[in-house]
Every structure is written in C-alpha cells, then in structure tokens.
Amino acid sequence: MRPTDGCGPAPGTRLDAAVVWRNRALRLLDHNPLPIAVCEWGGRIMIVNRAMAAEFGGLPGQLRNRRILEYFTLRDNASLQTLAEAIRLHRRSQYAVGVSWTPAGGTERQGEMTVDLVSDTPEQTPNMLLSLRALDEPAARPVPTVPVPRPEASPIEVRILAAAARGATTARIAKEVGLTPDGVNYHLTRLSRRWHLPNRTALVARAYALGVLAPDTWPPEPAHPL
Structure with a gap:
C-alpha cells in the first residue's frame, strides 16, 4: 500500500484532482468582475465571489451561509414560485429574475439576476448559480465646466x-x-x-x-x- 500523508487522499487520486479543479474554479470566480454566487435550493449562500460581496461592502466570508434573500428583493414574487417548481422538477434551465437591493452606498438599485440550475448528476436537487447585472448603472458625475472668461475688451x-x-x-x-x-x-x-x-x-x-x-x-x- 502506498503511504499517504495523514488521512487525506493520496496525491494523484480522483478526489485530489477534484479539489485542485475546485480551487481553480473558485479563484476564477473571485477574479470575475460580475457579481456571482452559488446557493443551495433553499437560498443558503454556499459560494460568493468578491464582486458580489463588494456590492454590500463586505468580504465573501461574511456572506457565506446567509440567505440570499437577506440581500435581494424580488420585484415579482411569481419568480420565486417558478424557481421553486423548476428545482422540484430538477429542471436544468436558465431564468431571469428582476431584483432590487441596497448596496454599501445606501441607494437602492435595480437589476436582473440570472439563475442557472446546476448539479453534478440529474438525480441531485440542483443548486442555483446566480449572476447579477445592474440595470441602473450609477450616472457618472458630471464634470464641472470651467467657464471660459470672455476676453476683456471695453x-x-x-x-x-x-x-x-x-x-x-x-x-x-x-x-x-x-x-x-x-x-x-x-x-x-x-x-x-x-x-x-x-x-x-x-x-x-x-x-x-x-x-x-x-x-x-x-x-x-x-x-x-x-
């Protein structure tokens, strides 16, 4: 039997490779400028990237294990029923849900949450891969115009x-x-x-x-x- 360090998987095993790829995927999410989260079917946040956490002035660890609806309000309650039915039937579809939220700046914003239902096998209850797109990007501050003095001539x-x-x-x-x-x-x-x-x-x-x-x-x- 090949020795291993401690009780972890031996290097080169399938489990070891899965951990490596999971870590790579998490790093990729963290560098994605689009706010992204992965939630259980009940809404508990499992994974959240930096962009999503930054919307609320926090770090990913501060949002993890919280409920996604603590941060977002659905603009149409029928969307929740549609998602619940899709999860119950293990559908693998994509849904667009209108949401509003109050970011760290304190001004309510409007956007669209794209929900992808994903799982490793068809039998598993799917999780929700959420990506947020703001529909009301803050207007750029107007650049103050410096009046050009008219030439002084009597x-x-x-x-x-x-x-x-x-x-x-x-x-x-x-x-x-x-x-x-x-x-x-x-x-x-x-x-x-x-x-x-x-x-x-x-x-x-x-x-x-x-x-x-x-x-x-x-x-x-x-x-x-x-």
Missing part, C-alpha cells in the same frame, strides 16, 4: 478693433470712435499688454480667435451688441 476697444480690422488708419479710427489719435493708441497699447501681443495685426487676429469680432462678416463688426 465697447470702445471693440469698436477700435473692428475699424483696425478694416485697415483704417489711426486718424480714421479716431474720427470714427470720437477720440484723438493718442487716445486710440492708448487703447491699443492697453490691449497689447492685456493680451500679450506685439502689434495691431496680432490684436485683430486674436480678436477674431476670441470671438470679439464676428466671423464671416464684412465689414468687420463686433460679435456681440455693444
């Missing part, structure tokens, strides 16, 4: 920019807006410092880019009423 500066965009000289601009040439140059210099630009051509280009002057309009006009 009404007189906008009129000066519109005249400059037409190619008017300083003297002509002064006459149009009711200033002296020095007054026009004063405002253009202030705009150059404010917008960090070197000359009149760059100021006109920036005025169009910032929406100070109306696009596709000739002669140039302010984009907004003054």
Whole structure:
C-alpha cells in the first residue's frame, strides 16, 4: 500500500484532482468582475465571489451561509414560485429574475439576476448559480465646466478693433470712435499688454480667435451688441 500523508487522499487520486479543479474554479470566480454566487435550493449562500460581496461592502466570508434573500428583493414574487417548481422538477434551465437591493452606498438599485440550475448528476436537487447585472448603472458625475472668461475688451476697444480690422488708419479710427489719435493708441497699447501681443495685426487676429469680432462678416463688426 502506498503511504499517504495523514488521512487525506493520496496525491494523484480522483478526489485530489477534484479539489485542485475546485480551487481553480473558485479563484476564477473571485477574479470575475460580475457579481456571482452559488446557493443551495433553499437560498443558503454556499459560494460568493468578491464582486458580489463588494456590492454590500463586505468580504465573501461574511456572506457565506446567509440567505440570499437577506440581500435581494424580488420585484415579482411569481419568480420565486417558478424557481421553486423548476428545482422540484430538477429542471436544468436558465431564468431571469428582476431584483432590487441596497448596496454599501445606501441607494437602492435595480437589476436582473440570472439563475442557472446546476448539479453534478440529474438525480441531485440542483443548486442555483446566480449572476447579477445592474440595470441602473450609477450616472457618472458630471464634470464641472470651467467657464471660459470672455476676453476683456471695453465697447470702445471693440469698436477700435473692428475699424483696425478694416485697415483704417489711426486718424480714421479716431474720427470714427470720437477720440484723438493718442487716445486710440492708448487703447491699443492697453490691449497689447492685456493680451500679450506685439502689434495691431496680432490684436485683430486674436480678436477674431476670441470671438470679439464676428466671423464671416464684412465689414468687420463686433460679435456681440455693444
């Protein structure tokens, strides 16, 4: 007789292989992002993966041996009767059950529980393999919009920019807006410092880019009423 360690199965036996594959299956469930649980026909939780436990802010061991209906509410009580009848008759079918639950966040959610009836042999009373799909994924938080400040330009500066965009000289601009040439140059210099630009051509280009002057309009006009 081949010696074994303790009273466990000898390495290489069928039981030993079954334990290995069971452990692999459990690891696979734990890494599945879909909330999954395996329950006895009466609803006692036998296996639960991390995703399912995380819905309720716990660990798998904290849900094990609890009743699944402690955590979920059926939206249609007739679903429970349908499942009970399928289990009694040992049917191997898949059922979709509407459920609601309150996760760790505290806000009730709605979803669908897919129930697969599974067992090792046709004679065994089937267990329930449950997978949860939320139907009301939490809305993403809206990204706060940062208002883009409108370029600071006074009404007189906008009129000066519109005249400059037409190619008017300083003297002509002064006459149009009711200033002296020095007054026009004063405002253009202030705009150059404010917008960090070197000359009149760059100021006109920036005025169009910032929406100070109306696009596709000739002669140039302010984009907004003054």
